[in-house]
Amino acid sequence: xxxxxxxxxxxxxxxTKYKGSVKLVNPANKRKLEIIVVGTGLxxxxxxxxxxxxxxxxxxxxxxxxxxxxxxIAAQGGINAAKNYQNDGDSTYRLFYDTIKGGDYRAREANVxxxxxxxxxxxxxxxxxxxxxxREYGGLLSNRSFGGTQVQRTFYAAGQTGQQLLIGAxxxxxxxxxxxxxxxxxxxxxxxxxxxxxKARGIIARNLVTGxxxxxxxxxxxxxxxxxxxxxxxxxNAMGSNVTAAWKAHKKGAYFANPCFTQIHPTCIPxxxxxxxxxxxxxxxxxxxxxxxxxxxxxxNRPPNEIPEEERDYYLERRxxxxxxxxxxxxxxxxxxxxxxxxxxxxxSKQAVYLDYxxxxxxxxxxxxxxxxxxxxxxxxxxxxxxxxxxxxxxxLFDMYEKITGENxxxxxxxxxxxxxxxxxxxxxxxxxxxxxxxxxALGEANFSDHGANRLGASALMQGLADxxxxxxxxxxxxxxxxxxxxxxxxDHPAFVEAEKQASERINRLMSIKGKQTVxxxxxxxxxxxxxxxxxxxSADGLKQAIKEVQALKKExxxxxxxxxxxxxxxxxxxxxxxxxxxxxxxxxxxLDALERNESCGGHFREEYQTPDGEALRDDxxxxxxxxxxxxxxxxxxxxxxLNYEIVKPSQRSYK
Amino acid sequence: MQHYSMNLKLKxxxxxxxxxxxxxxxxxxxNVSSEMSFLEMxxxxxxxxxxxxxxxxxxxxxxxxxxxxxxxxxxxxRPHGPWKGTTTCQLxxxxxxxxxxxxxEPFRANAFPVIKDLMVSRTAFDRIIQAGGYISVNTGNAVxxxxxxxxxxKADASFAAAACIGCGxxxxxxxxxxxxxxVSAKVSHLALLPQGEPERKQRVxxxxxxxxxxxxxxxxxxxxxxxxxxxxxxxLNIARLNKEYLHSSLSAD
Numbered sequence: 005x006x007x008x009x010x011x012x013x014x015x016x017x018x019x020t021k022y023k024g025s026v027k028l029v030n031p032a033n034k035r036k037l038e039i040i041v042v043g044t045g046l047x048x049x050x051x052x053x054x055x056x057x058x059x060x061x062x063x064x065x066x067x068x069x070x071x072x073x074x075x076x077i078a079a080q081g082g083i084n085a086a087k088n089y090q091n092d093g094d095s096t097y098r099l100f101y102d103t104i105k106g107g108d109y110r111a112r113e114a115n116v117x118x119x120x121x122x123x124x125x126x127x128x129x130x131x132x133x134x135x136x137x138x139r140e141y142g143g144l145l146s147n148r149s150f151g152g153t154q155v156q157r158t159f160y161a162a163g164q165t166g167q168q169l170l171i172g173a174x175x176x177x178x179x180x181x182x183x184x185x186x187x188x189x190x191x192x193x194x195x196x197x198x199x200x201x202x203k204a205r206g207i208i209a210r211n212l213v214t215g216x217x218x219x220x221x222x223x224x225x226x227x228x229x230x231x232x233x234x235x236x237x238x239x240x241n242a243m244g245s246n247v248t249a250a251w252k253a254h255k256k257g258a259y260f261a262n263p264c265f266t267q268i269h270p271t272c273i274p275x276x277x278x279x280x281x282x283x284x285x286x287x288x289x290x291x292x293x294x295x296x297x298x299x300x301x302x303x304x305n306r307p308p309n310e311i312p313e314e315e316r317d318y319y320l321e322r323r324x325x326x327x328x329x330x331x332x333x334x335x336x337x338x339x340x341x342x343x344x345x346x347x348x349x350x351x352x353s354k355q356a357v358y359l360d361y362x363x364x365x366x367x368x369x370x371x372x373x374x375x376x377x378x379x380x381x382x383x384x385x386x387x388x389x390x391x392x393x394x395x396x397x398x399x400x401l402f403d404m405y406e407k408i409t410g411e412n413x414x415x416x417x418x419x420x421x422x423x424x425x426x427x428x429x430x431x432x433x434x435x436x437x438x439x440x441x442x443x444x445x446a447l448g449e450a451n452f453s454d455h456g457a458n459r460l461g462a463s464a465l466m467q468g469l470a471d472x473x474x475x476x477x478x479x480x481x482x483x484x485x486x487x488x489x490x491x492x493x494x495x496d497h498p499a500f501v502e503a504e505k506q507a508s509e510r511i512n513r514l515m516s517i518k519g520k521q522t523v524x525x526x527x528x529x530x531x532x533x534x535x536x537x538x539x540x541x542x543s544a545d546g547l548k549q550a551i552k553e554v555q556a557l558k559k560e561x562x563x564x565x566x567x568x569x570x571x572x573x574x575x576x577x578x579x580x581x582x583x584x585x586x587x588x589x590x591x592x593x594x595x596l597d598a599l600e601r602n603e604s605c606g607g608h609f610r611e612e613y614q615t616p617d618g619e620a621l622r623d624d625x626x627x628x629x630x631x632x633x634x635x636x637x638x639x640x641x642x643x644x645x646x647l648n649y650e651i652v653k654p655s656q657r658s659y660k
Numbered sequence: 661m662q663h664y665s666m667n668l669k670l671k672x673x674x675x676x677x678x679x680x681x682x683x684x685x686x687x688x689x690x691n692v693s694s695e696m697s698f699l700e701m702x703x704x705x706x707x708x709x710x711x712x713x714x715x716x717x718x719x720x721x722x723x724x725x726x727x728x729x730x731x732x733x734x735x736x737x738r739p740h741g742p743w744k745g746t747t748t749c750q751l752x753x754x755x756x757x758x759x760x761x762x763x764x765e766p767f768r769a770n771a772f773p774v775i776k777d778l779m780v781s782r783t784a785f786d787r788i789i790q791a792g793g794y795i796s797v798n799t800g801n802a803v804x805x806x807x808x809x810x811x812x813x814k815a816d817a818s819f820a821a822a823a824c825i826g827c828g829x830x831x832x833x834x835x836x837x838x839x840x841x842x843v844s845a846k847v848s849h850l851a852l853l854p855q856g857e858p859e860r861k862q863r864v865x866x867x868x869x870x871x872x873x874x875x876x877x878x879x880x881x882x883x884x885x886x887x888x889x890x891x892x893x894x895x896l897n898i899a900r901l902n903k904e905y906l907h908s909s910l911s912a913d
Contacts, residue, residue: 054799069720070786072826073728089806125802132802134795134855136819143809161819167727168822175794182790190783213775242722276695281703282724404726407743407750408697473799522710524703568715573677574776576718577710 006259006632006645009434010114015651016096019118022435023478027485034059037484038492040207040222042194042249044071046166046465047448048228049173050472056180058477060484063220064177064186065209067193067244067579072174075230075242076468079166080287080401081150082158083465085123090147094155096120101652102153103463106332107428107456108606108622109654110265112630112647114435115453122474123466127159129473133172137161150461151288151332158462163287163400169465173472192218193579194249195510196503197225197256197444204253204444205493206500208507212579215572217504219495223487224443224480227253228472231427231449233266235587235594236539237531239424240272240285246583247590250431250450258439259632259643261432261452263590264598267459267607268540269425270336273408273418274356283423284408286359286401288461291329291336293364293394294418296320298348298357308350308358308417319343323617327659334458334607334620335659337422341540342618344421351419358417365390365414422540426464428455428607429597432632432645436479437471440634443483447471452630457606514581515571519564523581526561530554530584530591538595543611547599554592561588593633593640600642603627624654664694666758670705672717673765675774682774684763694754698741699724699731701753719778726750726890729825732832733778734765739829739888747827747890767828769837771875782828784874785842791870792863793846795855814852821848823891830885830893836877841885843871844901845893851904861908868905 011018029037037060041052044066052064066074086099099120104111127145131137137159138146147156161168180186189209195217196208204225209218232247233239254260271286299306300317320339321328331339340357343349350356369390373381391414395402402413409419431439431446433453438445448468455463493500537543537550561584569575604613604620605627613621630645668689675682689705696704699721706716722730726747733748735741741751756762764778772780810818822845830841847864850856856863879898886895 050799057798068722068728068730069782070826072786073722073730075723075728077728078723078725087805125800127805128802129797129799131805131808132795132797132855134818134850134853136815136822136849136853137805138819139810139812139815141812143811143815144806161822164727164823167825168819171822175789176797176799178786178789179794179796181786188786190786240725242728243724244722277693279693279696279700279704281697281700284725404750407746408752410694410752410754477799522707524707566710568710568713574718574779577716 006432006630006643007434008112008114008645009436010112011435015113015117018114019121026478026482029481029485029488031059033488035061037061037223037487038063038221039480040220040225041065041228042207042226043074043228043230043450044174044177045074045076045228045230045448046170046173046468047450047472048074048226049170049177050469051226051228051447051476052186053173053176053180054473054477055480056183056185059185062180062186063189063222065189065192065194067191067212069190071177071188071190072171074170075245076465077167077170078242079465080163080285081289082148082160082165082462083126083169083469084150084157084462085127085159085466086120086157087124087127089145090156092155094157098155099123099157103454103460104456104652105657106458106460108458108620108657109456109624109628109649109652110262110605110630110647111456112453113649113651118475119454119467119470122470125474126466126469130169130172133176135161135168135172137168148289149292151291151330153460166465169469173469194252195507195582197253198499198503199256199441200493200497200499203442206495208500208503210507213574215570215575217507219500219504221493221495223484223490224445226445226447226476227431227450228447229450231430232587232590233424233427235530235591236424236535237527238275238280238283238535240269240283243282246586248583248586250446251586251590253431253439253441253444255635257441257634258444259432259634260429260593261630261632262429262457262597263594263633264538264601264608265428265457265606266424267333267426267428268337268422270333270340270422271359271420272423272425273405274351274353274421284404285423285425286405286418286420288333290359290398290401293397294329294359294361295363296329296340296357296359298343298350302347308360317343317348324659331659332458333461334609338540338609340422356419356421359420360417361394361413362417365394368393426459428452428457428459432630436482437476438479438483445476445480447476457608511571511578511582514565514578514585515567517563517565517567519566521564522566523577523584526557526565527580527584527587530557530588533557534591534594538598541609541611542598544599547595550595551592551599554588554595558588558592561585596640597631597633600631601627622656628654664758666692666694666753666756666760668692668756668759669761671761671763672778674717674777677776678773692753694752696753697724697749698735698751698753699749717778718776721749724749727825729827732767732780732827732829734767734832736763739767739832740890745890745892767832769831769876771837771839772828772831782826784876785826785828785839787874788839788843788867788870789846792859792866793850795850796859808854810854818849818852821845821852821893821897824893825891827890829888829890831876833884833888834877834880835882835884836880838879838885839871839874839876840879840898840901841889841893841895843867844897847904848897848900851900860904861911864901864904864908
């Protein structure tokens with residue numbers, strides 16, 4: 005059994021108690037301690053900036069051309085915080101409870117409670133940095149509601165919340181760069197972890213412009229490298245998002261937890277053809293007003309507007325009358341897949357369902373007409389008034405849909421389909437965010453800790469910033485306090501030489517294959533295997549098959565991949581090849597983890613384990629644990645961290 | 661929406677590295693679907709180039725949903741191509757028709773040296789932010805988020821300026837390669853908020869000084885920047901920048 009080192013005491017006092025008794029590093033010693041931060045999204049930027057402010061010497065790395073590009077920037081909806089500004093009964097406990105329940109009782113209570121506690125500090129910090137959150141006319145902060153909750157606790161900046169939060173953290177980071185406490189390495193990728201005497205002591209980074217390998221020492225290494233959704237090839241992640249840094253750490257001893265817990269977001273723009281390179285999310289907020297349906301008749305090819313009301317199947321409203329279109333993400337996604345698999349899908353691919361705003365437009369139109377005392381108005385006027393309201397609320401999303409599909413969503417229903425969006429699994433960390441490698445930490449989406457088997461909307465931004473601004477500044481000190489006597493280790497130490505050699509040999513091996521198939525084609529094939537067999541629905545047979553297919557793909561990749569160009573130059577194909585090679589290995593572990601977990605929970609749906617009416621069937625007796633995998637020579641060993649629910653009583657989630 | 665297929669000619673800037681002189685290369689790209697995005701069309705071309713044993717075209721891109729600011733390219737003479745308020749990654753091929761010749765170049769500016777093909781270095785923007793594009797507040801120093809009410813109009817205006825994605829299209833669009841729109845967006849974002857007040861004067865002076873040091877040109881007042889900005893950042897921000905700068909330079913402490 006793994007020990008998460010959760011402090012003793014009652015749940016609501018653990019963090020306060022921990023902070024009050026944790027070891028400290030005095031300012032003079034901080035100046036001597038170096039910290040490596042890999043990744044500059046919300047978790048990485050906020051950690052690097054905060055640690056720099058505290059006086060540590062920080063080196064921050066990102067593969068993009070600037071830290072401001074990290075994929076946190078694409079988050080649309082918002083960030084949760086238990087401020088209770090709306091006086092609607094919110095509290096730290098409620099945010100904690102909703103997160104645990106939303107995660108289908110597979111998250112660690114102590115971490116989630118801490119997250120809920122610091123959520124309010126995040127909003128204060130961001131406002132102080134100048135993040136322009138939406139405000140009411142009285143000048144105070146505005147909130148909106150989001151899936152899986154009954155209170156309004158989501159703070160937002162139009163549909164660009166992630167961008168504004170990241171720019172806030174980026175500005176704080178650049179301020180530290182200017183002050184000299186943080187040294188920034190953009191267009192750099194971590195390709196190896198350096199471990200000396202059992203402790204993480206640095207990384208090997210590849211300068212993506214020159215191709216050079218560089219050695220960097222740190223007293224501690226922080227991985228803030230995001231999720232691994234791109235293992236599916238098609239996802240809403242950025243093209244460059246990858247698992248490489250986390251995977252290198254995994255290969256050097258960091259356990260990988262719950263890799264099969266992946267989130268499929270229900271409202272994305274469907275695939276349009278083989279050329280598809282990525283998928284675009286349509287904010288969850290659209291489900292507040294849109295109605296989701298498919299034709300009631302199989303293979304009904306009429307245009308949507310010609311299908312009369314009684315021949316439509318509003319399947320979410322039918323199956324889940326209490327929550328209707330607002331069921332959690334995992335439930336909505338599975339229901340869409342069920343209809344499409346049964347032959348009711350729409351569009352040319354038949355892999356889509358309608359998200360219809362016609363009813364909302366009429367409803368808003370009538371409300372607007374009566375608000376303005378317009379009396380007897382024509383249907384056209386009502387429609388126009390309704391469209392105006394919808395435009396004000398969702399205009400930017402409707403524009404985006406039209407840009408991508410060329411269809412006008414004010415006139416015809418949008419076509420949507422689920423897509424991979426977030427990964428709850430990640431490197432296993434204890435309460436202090438430390439991995440199983442001493443001195444190696446994982447923050448944000450890169451760790452596994454807070455979302456269990458399913459993440460609620462507007463919680464990813466919260467977790468990234470909580471870890472970076474308010475958790476790691478405390479917990480890292482507890483480790484570094486014992487490191488003040490460790491002098492900087494020169495990078496000609498044998499461990500650095502060896503790690504660089506490993507990285508260099510792997511690159512040379514990749515370049516020397518000179519096969520026939522492109523990196524992209526391998527990535528696509530991997531994605532198809534994982535999507536078909538370890539996606540929205542999984543079965544033991546399918547997973548066993550997938551493991552064989554992924555193993556075969558790995559062999560084929562290492563004997564037939566073609567990478568053009570050279571090593572000592574900017575070579576995006578080589579960068580991609582290294583990442584795809586890691587995704588292939590991760591793909592196998594995901595299937596193994598999914599196979600081992602003989603239950604359905606949250607985003608993990610095993611076809612064998614469902615209720616008679618098709619809902620996920622958890623097995624708390626046997627599987628109430630975190631599956632943490634240790635990489636061995638050529639297989640994996642499972643370690644377990646049992647989850648003890650002291651406060652929340654796990655129950656079957658019901659949204660009916 | 662009627663989808664169609666087209667055959668295109670692509671005239672693309674190829675440059676091995678910063679020291680290479682660079683040249684245009686023309687490619688035939690057949691069977692392009694009108695449903696593809698512009699970058700997906702280049703993906704398809706690159707796959708064909710690799711299959712033939714040629715080197716693919718290097719270009720910057722990441723989120724492919726118009727928000728990270730990493731993609732660039734000048735397409736037929738326009739940064740981010742022909743669609744208004746749209747980044748290259750969101751531009752779709754239905755903007756073109758069968759038989760079109762499309763010219764693709766990197767953003768061109770002295771302050772944005774070419775790294776390879778269509779990739780340029782925009783770290784000058786990061787250095788301008790380092791010169792003062794922030795509010796000096798350490799983690800943990802903040803008061804309650806609702807302690808300082810901000811008029812909605814000001815908050816909205818600040819947000820509109822903060823919508824800048826730092827892509828550099830304004831520089832590429834300007835014949836002087838001026839970075840005034842970028843700098844003005846950041847100065848406005850912070851100057852419009854009470855939190856930005858304490859550093860307001862020195863911020864604008866320092867950021868302008870860094871902008872000049874990086875080798876960006878002077879404003880031409882032609883508004884090309886606003887016309888090509890994928891986030892439609894207003895040139896009114898430049899007026900505000902000038903006001904802030906004058907006020908800061910003329911008023912004594």
